[in-house]
Amino acid sequence: MKKRILAVLTVILTILGMTACSTGVSLPSISKEDVPDMPEVSVSVSPASESAEVEHEIEPEPADDNSFALIAKSYRKVTYLDNDGKAAVTYDFSDKDGEIAEVIDDNVIFIEGRFDGDIYEYHATAYNVVTKESKEIWKSEDYIKTDSYDGVLYLCSYSYNDNHYTEAAFDAQSFKEIDNSKNQKLYDALDGYTLMNSEPVSGNYYNYTCVQRIFDKVGFALVADDTIELSTVYKFDGKKTEAVSLPVRAGSIEAYDKNFVYYTDYDTSDLISFDYKDKYCVMDEKINSVMAFEDGVLYWSEMDPAWYGAELVALYSFDENTGKTDLIATPQKHAGMTKSVIPGVTGFTVAGDCVYYIADDSVKTEWYRIVPDDTFAYIIEPIGEVLQNYDFLRYGKVKYVNDVFYCPYCNEAVGKGYIEYFELNDNVSPNAAKINETLADAAKNTLESFIEHERLTIGDESLCKDYHGEYYSVTYQNYNVNDVYTVGENYISIDMDGYWYGGGAHDLPIYSFNLFDLTTGEQVGIRDLFKGSEEDLKKAVAENTKKLAEEQIEDYGYSVFFAADAEGVYKDAYEYITFDNFEAMYGTDSLTCVIPPYALAPYAAGIIEVKIPYSELGIKLD
């Protein structure tokens, strides 16, 4: 349980970080009238199949030499494709540390940061899926980015100390270092400038573009000497040459080649193409992210804020060679599915004629591909690799309510709420209807109070002038069904988690664990289960929190808590816990008291979980 929740939260934070960057600054303004009302949508879900995870053979067959592999980063899985572009074999790297950065034939390249003695260093390692041997390739004090190009693995790091790029080259078969002084000279000449588009796109197969690739494909690189005021960039071909005046100040350069530079408008986040001379056009006003740029074809996604939480993603391609823009797919996110996947955007990979991405169908998350057919239509099909099943759907289905608050002065979507709720199948309990009403009402009330809070906060127009148009002004509340499971014979727990952001540096994780008595349909809390006094509860939680701190001090030499010592942790926990300030996951033999960030420890420590055996509390759940 613990691992799963923390993993999910980490993923959320990561995703949010990425979204904030790729979205640039502001969401486009859309008047409320343009946006279709979002009805409360009931998602009908057929029960998940009883066979849970799709298990692969324990010893997968080695992939053949011509195969191509897809990386599902957050699932830590690499799927090799067969000659028909379908899933052939999948390797699960859940038990390996480091980020999966690249796949070169039988080798998977990992980038892992770790302490070696007293310095933190990043290591690039090649793991061979056939021989199961790992080989260290390179290490750097700075984060390492990879690009496998033309038989060479380029590893690049950028030092913020001296603003200097280092690019090392290795033979992509032996991983022996080879001479790269020619390209390193280019990098040395770049000192003082920032290379644009060195990390072109999210989810692309390579996570960095080596200078060799840029020069081979484009003939020059775009560089800037001021990355804040991005209205002038320079062409660089060994030395800074011609300046390019962008017609609109750029938020970020997304991609470029000989013919066009594609970038986002700093003020509006519109996606713009510019031919380096005088012609430019707004390609999309609602761009969410640019995913790939391959052979003169740009791929990007668009999301309407009105679909917040239940994203209906439009995927577009623009082919420079034909001048044609196509809507190639419209995958949608379904209630109950993982938050770490933006359908159509996560995993987006172009290979040959096909585009691959991760999405869900309301019962499972899996890899899909888009195959262009002869009639210029696009066929979308699963490739046969399921990444996640959702066992809790055996108990019912997930529904949701959502709403967007538009600023009355500028019409920006400034408050976004998405709240899921679970609906039990009738056969789970004779009181299913009663439980479902409680859950649905709670979801609606949570959403209404969030939106109402936004309405009250907006106040007069000065707030709009000061904050809107900047991405950090967008507040949100997401609440998702995380898990549903029975406890003993007579109880069911519906676990929710999500995040709330009301401004400031970061969002806050939110959660609730809703335990119901199936024989009565009543929600059950600590007051019903614990027969002791509030004082007894305080002591029990404080004692176990102190134990946790002592274990941490024993293991690491320090604890994550604010308090300097275990006694201080006891005191803080004792003061924090009350019957009302008590949230717990109920298991078979113990409960896990869950304490939010800032209550006893800093934000970085995350949610504190304190396990307490029922025997200590005199609780019995059966």
Ligand SMILES: [Zn+2]
């Ligand atoms: Zn406004």
